[in-house]
Amino acid sequence: MERKEFLSLVGISVGAVILQNCMSGCSKSSDPTPVTITPTTPTIPSTGGGTTSTGLTGNNEIGKGTIDFSLDLTSTTFKVLQTNGTALVSGDVIIARTKAGDFLAVAKACTHQGTTVDFIADDSTFKCNNHGSVFDSSGSVTVGPASSALKKYATTFDKEKNSLKVG
Ligand code: FES
Known part of the structure; x- marks a missing residue:
């Protein structure tokens, strides 16, 4: 065997060993076990119902005076509140329907x-996701850093008209 031929064969063998080591080092069997993310308590996205939405009558903006408005729950914007365990924001107010079917605002x-x-x-x-404050169903603080309650508004549901009065 010629010297040049010998060195070429050695070079190929060394390369094969290096490649094999790399492949075994990079194999999936050495990868860490994927982390399973367990969903936290679901939150209801605050969606729908601006200040002038169809199905809204009255004032839902604190800056414009007394909060006093009605929502037509047959309208596209507010029909989500026909389902228990939902919520939406209308103007400056978050309106929720508990799992038991009660309304909160x-x-x-x-x-x-x-x-x-x-x-x-x-x-x-x-719950406020900014710094973690939690308020109970009447708006009182149960977990800080918030130190004062959310203002609570009265709700009156007219079942026949499927209309919710807030304020
Ligand atoms: S803004 Fe809500 S806890 Fe800070």
């Missing part, structure tokens, strides 16, 4: 720094 802005709160249907609370 509180000011949407967290009293800590103003972030819109989410409704947690599982325990009928309102």
Whole structure:
């Protein structure tokens, strides 16, 4: 065997060994086990119902005076509230329907720094995802850093008309 031929064969063998080591080092069997992300308590997205939505009559903006409005729950925008365990924001108010079918309405802005709160249907609370404040179904603080309650508004449901009065 010629010297050149020998060196060529050695080079191929070394390359094969290096490649094999790399492949075994990179194999999936050495990868860490994928982390399974367990969903946390579902929150109800605060969607739907601006300040002038179809199906809304009255005032839902704190800056415009007394909160006093009605929602037509047969309208496309507000029909989600026909289902228990849902919520939406209309103007400055978050309106929720508990899993038991009761209506709740509180000011949407967290009293800590103003972030819109989410409704947690599982325990009928309102949670701020900014710094973690939690408010009970009457708007009172149960977990800070918020130190004052969300303003709660009265709700009256007219079952025949499928209409909800807030304020
Ligand atoms: S803004 Fe809600 S807890 Fe800070």
